[in-house]
Amino acid sequence: xxxxxxxxxxxxxxxxxxxxxxxxxxxxxxxxxxxxxxxxxxxxxxxxxxxxxxxxxxxxxxxxxxxxxxxxxxxxxxxxxxxxxxxxxxxxxxxxxxxxxxxxxxxxxxxxxxxxxxxxxxxxxxxxxxxxxxxxxxxxxxxxxxxxxxxxxxxxxxxxxxxxxxxxxxxxxxxxxxxxxxxx
Numbered sequence: 001x002x003x004x005x006x007x008x009x010x011x012x013x014x015x016x017x018x019x020x021x022x023x024x025x026x027x028x029x030x031x032x033x034x035x036x037x038x039x040x041x042x043x044x045x046x047x048x049x050x051x052x053x054x055x056x057x058x059x060x061x062x063x064x065x066x067x068x069x070x071x072x073x074x075x076x077x078x079x080x081x082x083x084x085x086x087x088x089x090x091x092x093x094x095x096x097x098x099x100x101x102x103x104x105x106x107x108x109x110x111x112x113x114x115x116x117x118x119x120x121x122x123x124x125x126x127x128x129x130x131x132x133x134x135x136x137x138x139x140x141x142x143x144x145x146x147x148x149x150x151x152x153x154x155x156x157x158x159x160x161x162x163x164x165x166x167x168x169x170x171x172x173x174x175x176x177x178x179x180x181x182x183x184x
Contacts (some may be wrong), residue, residue, distance in 0.1 A: 009056040009069045011076045017084060019054055021047045027054065027076060031083025033183075034129055034144045038075060045072050082144040086183035089153040091139040095172050102139060102174070104132050109139070109156050115172055116163075122157035126151040139174055142183045 013019050018030040025040040025047045027177040040047065045068070056072050058065055081087075089123040094100060101112040104125075109132055125132055127148025133140045139156060143149040153176050160173035 002119060004059045005061050005175050007058045007060065007065050009058075009073050011054045011056070011073055011080070013052055013054060013080065014084065017080055019049060019080075021049045021054060026030055027079070029076075029079040029100055030084050031080070031144075033083050034087055036083055036145055038079060040072055040075065040101055045069075059066045071172050078146045081181060082146055084146050085181050087146050087149045088177040088178075088180050088183055089141040089149055089176055090180075091141065091153060091173050092177050093139060095136045097170065097172055100172070102134050104134060109159070111156075111174070114160055115162065115170065121159045123152075123155040126155065132156075144184060 016031065022028070022029075023046075024043050025043065027038070027047055028035065028037045029042065032062050033142070044060075046056060048055045050058070055075055056069060058072070060071050076141075080109040093100060095114075098113050098116045103110050103112075107125045109123040109125065111123070114121055127143060127145050129143065129145060130143035130148045130152050132152065133142075141149050141153050141156070143152075156174050157176060162170050162173065
């Protein structure tokens with residue numbers, strides 16, 4: 001039977017960030033902007049904290065094990081970046097046929113009069129710390145959790161998806177045009 005090898009990865013932790021690791025693979029990251037908690041046990045990794053770094057251990061070999069290791073490292077790096085700087089996605093409202101009204105109500109974005117429809121379309125805001133602002137023709141999604149910010153932007157974009165019309169002519173919708181690290 002083939003011997004499994006141990007893959008080891010490290011993520012350095014900056015001085016202004018506090019990281020707690022609890023078995024088998026739950027990580028809590030605290031920074032000046034807030035706190036994030038993620039459970040990575042479904043990935044089959046073990047996390048340990050050693051002299052200013054998070055050590056990721058994964059048994060396996062081949063491309064799948066390397067890919068899983070890279071994913072775990074990216075998740076932890078994004079958590080550290082989120083609690084220190086945050087993430088911002090900027091979206092543009094494009095309406096050439098009917099003037100669209102976009103507003104935030106609770107944990108939903110309400111899109112009214114989209115291509116002349118009578119009923120409003122709704123997009124869910126994911127995550128407790130995700131903020132959505134509407135400024136003129138821009139929709140700005142901000143937060144410390146990259147996954148929640150990205151999923152909220154995807155929900156808004158998907159809510160304005162046009163079906164059964166010629167997409168070359170009906171370009172109306174809300175589209176992401178800028179993704180950046182940092183919150184203004």
